[in-house]
Amino acid sequence: MKITHRWLSIAEGCLLVALGIHILNSAGLLISGTAGVSMILLRLTDLSFGALFFLLNIPFYLLAWCTLGRDFTFRTFASVSLLSILSELMKHYVVLSIHPGLSGALGGLLVGFGLIILFRHNASLGGLNILAVYLERHFSIHASKTTLIADIAVLIAALIFLDLSQLGYSLVAFLLLSSVVGRYHRPPKWAQVALVDAKVS
Template sequence: MNITHRWLSIVEGCLLVALGLHILNAAGLLISGTAGIGMILGKFTDLSFGQLFFILNMPFYILAWRALGKSFAWRTFVSISLLSGLSELMRFYIHLTIDPILSGILGGMLVGFGLIILFRHNASLGGLNILAVYLERRFGFHAGKTTLIADLGVLVAAITVLDLSHLLYSLLAFLLLSSVVGRYHRPPKWAQVPKANEASS
């Protein structure tokens, strides 16, 4: 694959995710994955979201480097940096008011499509996304299922910081994100589980 094409796709994936997260944040909805965990922990500590997100991702960087390869770990690091920068730009320059139902629909779908692009180009946004790709590559467990299970866990934890209506709207975003990944994501060759005769050779 052309290197320019790969990195352009990664930038586009990060842009979609950043926009989706910005839309969710505008309505006060929960961010999925490791970012959601960071947002919840931010309610109980003096650390910023950026600091928490970096700390939470550290063990997953090690997992990516050892189990998924240096290229995957490097692209993931770049993707996280891009997402952080794009999120900051949107926070300063894009101000919007949006109905929470529409926010959940658009935000969940945009994040889902952005993750698909990153998965297909051997990258992720760290944390639970790395775990999802690792489980798919190592055991053939679909990334969409891992994402759904992880996000439901985050949603349960969010009971401590969100009211019922925002929990329900966040659940809508989670379900749409998982649905998009589950229907459109196809494991690329680098993520496929080797066949029995290939593994023994």
């Protein structure tokens, strides 16, 4: 039952993220991390978001396997694969027409809450999510700080491709995502113990 609950939760998290990204894509907006890089590359290649997202995550699995364990890596691989499939399905079957401001708000919130679900079940969406979990577990750096830095990097890269209004609405998505992760994500108890031990020593 516990295993079923975990995988249902991971599927729900991927669905929330896929919907959030689809809403952002429909308005030409961006989100942070590997997903944001994939959105930028959409403008430079003929590959779909799902294909780009899957390919970009391949190098990060090695980091996950070596530092975060087999179970985390497997769940992350499954989550990335599921998100890629869901993104392809939404691209073909879900048609949206939403104001960019609302797209930025809804997209950021959906992606943020989807990530929270995945983090709580020892999974991620690869890329910078893996780095965020690694830094949190080994150095007690909260995941929201890593995602915020990633947001800034993606925004800087997006200056070439987006106009000011798109950048502004994308920033709304970035801020809401970071806010959700910062307020609702709680590091595992053993990570908190490691932080206390580090302070004592």
